[in-house]
Amino acid sequence: MSDNRTIRGRGALRRLARAGAALAVLVGALAGATATSGVAQAATQGPCDVYAAGGTPCVAAHSTTRALYAGYGGRLYQVRRSSDQAVRDIGVLGTGGYADAAAQDSFCAGTSCVITVIYDQSGKGNHLTQAPGGGAAPGPDNLADATLAPTTLNGHRAYGVYVAKGTGYRNNHTTGIATGDQPEGMYAILDGTHYNGGCCFDYGNAETSSTDTGNGHMEAIYFGNIKVWGYGSGPGPWVMADLENGLFSGANTRYNANDPTVNHRYLTAMVKGAPNQWAIRAGDAQSGGLSTFYSGPRPNAAGYNPMHKEGAIILGIGGDNSNGAEGTFYEGVMTSGYPSEATENAVQANIVAAGYANSSATTGALRGTGSGKCLDVPNASATPGLQAQIYSCSGGANQTWTRTGDGRLTVDVGGTTLCLDAAGGATADGTKVVTWPCTGGANQQWRFNADGSVTGVQSGRCLDVAGAATADATPVQLWTCWGGGNQKWTLG
Structure with a gap:
C-alpha cells in the first residue's frame, strides 16, 4: 500500500x-x-x-x-x-x-x-x-x-x-x-x-x-x-x-x-x-x-x-x-x-x-517501545527521590528491574534496593516517577496491561515518557493513558 x-x-x-x-x-x-x-x-x-x-x-x-x-x-x-x-x-x-x-x-x-x-x-x-x-x-x-x-x-x-x-x-x-x-x-x-x-x-x-x-x-x-x-x-x-x-x-x-x-x-x-x-x-x-x-x-x-x-x-x-x-x-x-x-x-x-x-520474564530491562531505550536510574545513584528517566540500554544494574509478586518494580543500585514510586503518592498528570525506599504503598505498585502499558495501581495513570521524547535522560512521569508509544513498555 x-x-x-x-x-x-x-x-x-x-x-x-x-x-x-x-x-x-x-x-x-x-x-x-x-x-x-x-x-x-x-x-x-x-x-x-x-x-x-x-x-x-x-x-x-x-x-x-x-x-x-x-x-x-x-x-x-x-x-x-x-x-x-x-x-x-x-x-x-x-x-x-x-x-x-x-x-x-x-x-x-x-x-x-x-x-x-x-x-x-x-x-x-x-x-x-x-x-x-x-x-x-x-x-x-x-x-x-x-x-x-x-x-x-x-x-x-x-x-x-x-x-x-x-x-x-x-x-x-x-x-x-x-x-x-x-x-x-x-x-x-x-x-x-x-x-x-x-x-x-x-x-x-x-x-x-x-x-x-x-x-x-x-x-x-x-x-x-x-x-x-x-x-x-x-x-x-x-x-x-x-x-x-x-x-x-x-x-x-x-x-x-x-x-x-x-x-x-x-x-x-x-x-x-x-x-x-x-x-x-x-x-x-x-x-x-x-x-x-x-x-x-x-x-x-x-x-x-x-x-x-x-x-x-x-x-x-x-x-x-x-x-x-x-x-x-x-x-x-x-x-x-x-x-x-x-x-x-x-x-x-x-x-x-x-x-x-x-513472556514469563520477571527481571530485566524495562524498554520503552516508542524510544527503544531503557528505564534508568540516573547515574546509578541510590539517592532516594531521583526521577527515573530513559537512557540508551547498557545492561547495567541501574536498568535491571524486577517485577515482584505484589506488583512492585524494584531496582538494586549500589547495594540498595529501591522501588519505582509515584512521588508523594500523587496521582495527577505530570507526577514524577522516582526511585524510593520500598514502603509497600499503592503508589509503588504497577500493573502490566495487555496493550503494553504500565499503570500505577493507585493512580490508574500510565508510566509515560515526558513529551513522547526519545533522547537520553528524558524524564518519566505519570500521565493519562492515551495509547501512545511513549506509554508502552516491555520487561525482559
Whole structure:
C-alpha cells in the first residue's frame, strides 16, 4: 500500500480434489501438535509440512520463534550487536524445535542488538533483510530491536520482530513467489494489541521496485486501524488485504461489516488469492479455529482482475516502502497455490499447539517501545527521590528491574534496593516517577496491561515518557493513558 493514493475500485480455483486428502492433512497436523520433550523439542509436523500435504507448499517461511518444518534445524534469524557490530545467527534448540533465545541473550548481554536477517526456511533463499528506500520513504529502513517482543512457546523463551515506525524488511529478488495472477496463500502470527493507523503494517507479496506500480501489483496481509482505503466493523484493528492502491476488507466497497475488529494478543491472520477469487481469514493463535471474513471475487476496479503481482516480499511496510506503521511479527509463510480451508484449519491447529504465551520474564530491562531505550536510574545513584528517566540500554544494574509478586518494580543500585514510586503518592498528570525506599504503598505498585502499558495501581495513570521524547535522560512521569508509544513498555 502507498501513502497519497486514490481509491479504485478466469478461472477455476485450485482446490483439493478428495475429502480424504483434506482429512489426512488435518489428522497429520493434530498428530504433530505435541512436541517431544528434551533439548530437541522436535515436532512431528510444522505448518509448512501441513501446507505441503495439502498440495500448496511453502515457498517462503519466516520465523524468529520456531522451526516451521519438522525437519528444519537451521538458522532462524541473525542479530547484530551495537558494541562491536558483530553478528550471530540464532538457530533452533533442535530439529523442528524452538528458537535458541539463550544464544541471543548471551551474545547481546551488556549491549543492544538488532535483527538483521530473517531467514527463509523453505530452502528457496527468500530471506528478509533491511528494506531499501522506496517511493514513499528514501530509506533504508530501520532494523528491529531484537529484544522488544519477548514471548514464550510452550514455556520456551523466544523473541518476535517488533516493528516501530520506520522499521521494515524486504526481498525484491525472490524465487518461487507468485507473480501475475498465480494463486498463493499466506499467514502471519501477529501481536493483535500492537498496531496503529499508519501505512502499512504488511506481510506478503509486493513490488520488486519498492515503488507503487499500480492497482493489483500487491497481495499482502495488512493489520491495523487505518480507514483511508477500507475498513471493517468496530473501531479496529482489522485484518485486511493490501492489493495496492487499496486496503480491502471485502469486495468492492470500502466497508465490510463481516470483517470484525480483532485484537487477540496472538493473532493468526490469513490472506489468499487466485484468479478472480480471494479470501481473508483470522483467529486466535492461542485457541480455537479460524473465521472467514471474506471469500469471493476480486474488486471490479481496473487492475485487480487479473492481478499483476510482482513477487517481492515485505514485512512491516507498504509496497512503496511506506513505513509509518507499527506491529509485531512472530512467524509467517507464503505458499504456492491456493490453500483449501481444511489445510488452513490444520495449520491453525498446529499454531495453537505451538503454545504462544506472554513472556514469563520477571527481571530485566524495562524498554520503552516508542524510544527503544531503557528505564534508568540516573547515574546509578541510590539517592532516594531521583526521577527515573530513559537512557540508551547498557545492561547495567541501574536498568535491571524486577517485577515482584505484589506488583512492585524494584531496582538494586549500589547495594540498595529501591522501588519505582509515584512521588508523594500523587496521582495527577505530570507526577514524577522516582526511585524510593520500598514502603509497600499503592503508589509503588504497577500493573502490566495487555496493550503494553504500565499503570500505577493507585493512580490508574500510565508510566509515560515526558513529551513522547526519545533522547537520553528524558524524564518519566505519570500521565493519562492515551495509547501512545511513549506509554508502552516491555520487561525482559
